[in-house]
Amino acid sequence: MESTMKEMRDGASVLDFDSKSTVEGGVEDVYGEDRATEDQLVTPWTISVASGYCLLRDPRHNKGLAFTEKERDAHYLRGLLPPAVISQQLQEKKLMNSIRQYEVPLQKYVAMMELERNERLFYKLLIDNVEELLPVVYTPTVGEACQKYGSIFRRPQGLYISLKEKGKILEVLKNWPERSIQVIVVTDGERILGLGDLGCQGMGIPVGKLALYTALGGIRPSACLPITVDVGTNNEQLLKDEFYIGLRQRRATGQEYAELLDEFMSAVKQNYGEKVLIQFEDFANHNAFELLAKYGTTHLVFNDDIQGTASVVLAGVVAALKLIGGTLAEHRFLFLGAGEAGTGIAELIALEISKQTKAPVEETRKKICLVDSKGLIVSSRKDSLQHFKKPWAHEHEPVNNLLDAVKVIKPTILIGSSGVGRTFTKEVIEAMASFNEKPLILALSNPTSQSECTAEEAYTWSKGRAIFASGSPFDPFEYNGKVFVPGQANNAYIFPGFGLGLVISGAIRVHDDMLLAASEALAKQVTEENFEKGLIYPPFSNIRKISANIAANVAAKAYELGVATRLPRPQNLVKCAESCMYTPVYRNYR
Structure with missing residues (x-):
């Protein structure tokens, strides 16, 4: 390898690297093709990269003013940059x-x-x-x-x-x-x-x-x-x-x-x-x-709008049980919106209840009601419904609007995925608060203008009793001397770690149980300190640690289901995930 490097043409920029044939934890990859990070890759650093003017226009290798004096001389950069040398920091x-x-x-x-x-x-x-x-x-x-x-x-x-x-x-x-x-x-x-x-x-x-x-x-x-x-x-x-x-x-x-x-x-x-x-x-x-x-x-396919949204919302609901009490099966769910996000979330919640109670999913779906643009989805509408809405057509009298549905069904958890802003009105939130000590309100539609209600509205109309999370970010809000920090049910909590889990296990198919595994891992990352602020999601400042834990849980499930191809299974999947993560610090040139 070293002799090959030395034989390269003068003037080509070459990067130092540590030759590794395995990722920590035992994931072997001779060709380096499936590594999660180029920091474990040998191949790119055994060949020359651009030099001089071209090097400064190569996004992957350009360091701008962070090129050292030695690197500027070695790679024909002298004069192409101002004289200052500054760090990446x-x-x-x-x-x-x-x-x-x-x-x-x-x-x-x-x-x-x-x-x-x-x-x-x-x-x-x-x-x-x-x-x-x-x-x-x-x-x-x-x-x-x-x-x-x-x-x-x-x-x-x-x-x-x-x-x-x-x-x-x-x-x-x-x-x-x-x-x-x-x-x-x-x-x-x-x-x-x-x-x-x-x-x-x-x-x-x-x-x-x-x-x-x-x-x-x-x-x-x-x-x-x-x-x-x-x-x-x-x-x-x-x-x-x-x-x-x-x-x-x-x-x-x-x-x-x-x-x-x-x-x-x-x-x-x-x-x-x-x-x-x-x-x-x-x-x-x-x-x-x-x-x-x-x-x-x-x-190996994944739909973030159906599955990623479902997984992140389920994680928030599971975490929120610490604040609102009860088990998942004891709660009543009402959705506004019956598209891919709404039905995806509903199905994953039904699957998790089924897993916990051992009841058939056909039974657990009955705890979940959906409202679309025509009102409550009920069995009398079944013939006119799109196929993905049909599992949610329960035996019930027709109800024309969300407010009436809230009053009739008396949900403990209200979830919005309608894509229509300001649909959680004052009357809807007040109704939720009238029969719930701590109503869980999830206004998930993006962007901010389409959110079903704002954090301020949810806290004010519920007199500070709502547990609130949204799809788009909202600032903390003070009500009656208490500062409420709204959570963000952002898919970015799930899909990066989920994808990493598939990569490190070499999974060839996505299974619903992997989504449940991702949700469970995310819910466990919420601390007591987070709960005290009314948060049902951890702060994004810890997202890489969160992603590593999600990846490990997803990979473990892939091995359990027999769809993982990376063998043998690493002993410590969290360490394996962390060791596979790309780090953006500059490489040294020689």
């Missing part, structure tokens, strides 16, 4: 000062995205300041970024596969420079957050999600691939927008749509193998359920 401090000067969140988002010229500094910033920057690179700011993506578009990020590429998707995948991909996040842009059809501009979502896979879950950036499948858009405003970057046509549907997606899924498996995780993101309800059902038995 000082670079981070300078950039955070700069980002904090912006008052408009979208400006902060653009500033962060421009940091892609220095990949390690971007992730160092995000990891060290996760609570402050998460709302910038993800919910809620990413929603506005997608709406204005055509205007703020600087350079291509990720891979765009449109109807023009039909019949040659495998060739398109081969155009991506990385060969060893572990996680793909793909969207068709039809249902971006609560904002609707944003077409090709939905790319902001896969890009943002994968930044979190790296920052929060430790999956190396080069193993992540954001993809937008562009089948057109039905958004008239975008079709007329001269800056729109996607196909200018109405959405393809039916057979044309199904054939493109089928070709895409086959090409991904052919190009990246059985163990690549494909995360479906922000597909419309009618496609989301079908794609998950169709490919769940043949690919």
Whole structure:
């Protein structure tokens, strides 16, 4: 190896590395293809990287002013940088000062995205300041970024596969420079957050999600691939927008749509193998359920809107039992919203109750009622319901609106996933508080403008008795001298650790029991100190530790179910997860 390095052409930048053939804990990987982090990879550091001017424009290897005097001489950088040499820590401090000067969140988002010229500094910033920057690179700011993506578009990020590429998707995948991909996040842009059809501009979502896979879950950036499948858009405003970057046509549907997606899924498996995780993101309800059902038995697939949301909400509910009392089976649940998020959460809660009580899931579903735009979902509506709503059509008199449903069903837990803002009205919250000492109110719709109610409204209308969490972040609120800290039921708690668990176990399929395992691991991370503030989720400042614990629990379940391919199983899965995490500190050049 050393002799090979010495034989390299003069002027090529070479990085020091520690040769490792195994990840701590016994996960062996001869080729280095499936490692979660490039810090355990040998291959990239045995070859030359760019030098001089090109090195400064290579995001993965650029260090900016952190290049030492010796490195500047060795790699033809002298004169290409100002004379000062500063540390990564000082670079981070300078950039955070700069980002904090912006008052408009979208400006902060653009500033962060421009940091892609220095990949390690971007992730160092995000990891060290996760609570402050998460709302910038993800919910809620990413929603506005997608709406204005055509205007703020600087350079291509990720891979765009449109109807023009039909019949040659495998060739398109081969155009991506990385060969060893572990996680793909793909969207068709039809249902971006609560904002609707944003077409090709939905790319902001896969890009943002994968930044979190790296920052929060430790999956190396080069193993992540954001993809937008562009089948057109039905958004008239975008079709007329001269800056729109996607196909200018109405959405393809039916057979044309199904054939493109089928070709895409086959090409991904052919190009990246059985163990690549494909995360479906922000597909419309009618496609989301079908794609998950169709490919769940043949690919390693995960739908964050259905499964990730369900897992994070279940974790919050389980943790909240410490505050509201009782077992899961003793509570009554009412949902506003019966789309992919609502029905996904409801099903996972029913599965967990079934697991705890040994009752059939058909029975445990009866503890959960759903309200959609036409009122309570009841058996008399069954013939007109979409297939994913039918399991929730219980024997009950029709109820036309949420307030009446709350009064009739008297739920202990109210969950909003409707995508419609301000639907948890004063009357609804007051009704919840009238028959619950501590009503659990979860207003999950994103972005902030679509939240069913604000933290202030929930606390004020319940006279400070509500336990509240939301999908978008809200500031702490003081009521009657007590400061309430609202929790955020953010999928970012779950999917990065979940993905890491699949990677370290080499899982080839996702199973519902893995989602339950992720929820249980997250719920256990909530401390007494958190509960005292009314929190049902731990602070994001500990997210890497949380992700490692989730990954370990998910991996353990994969081994138990027989879908793990990494053998032998590591003795300590938490240590294994931590040792596999990407760290964004600069590498040394020689």
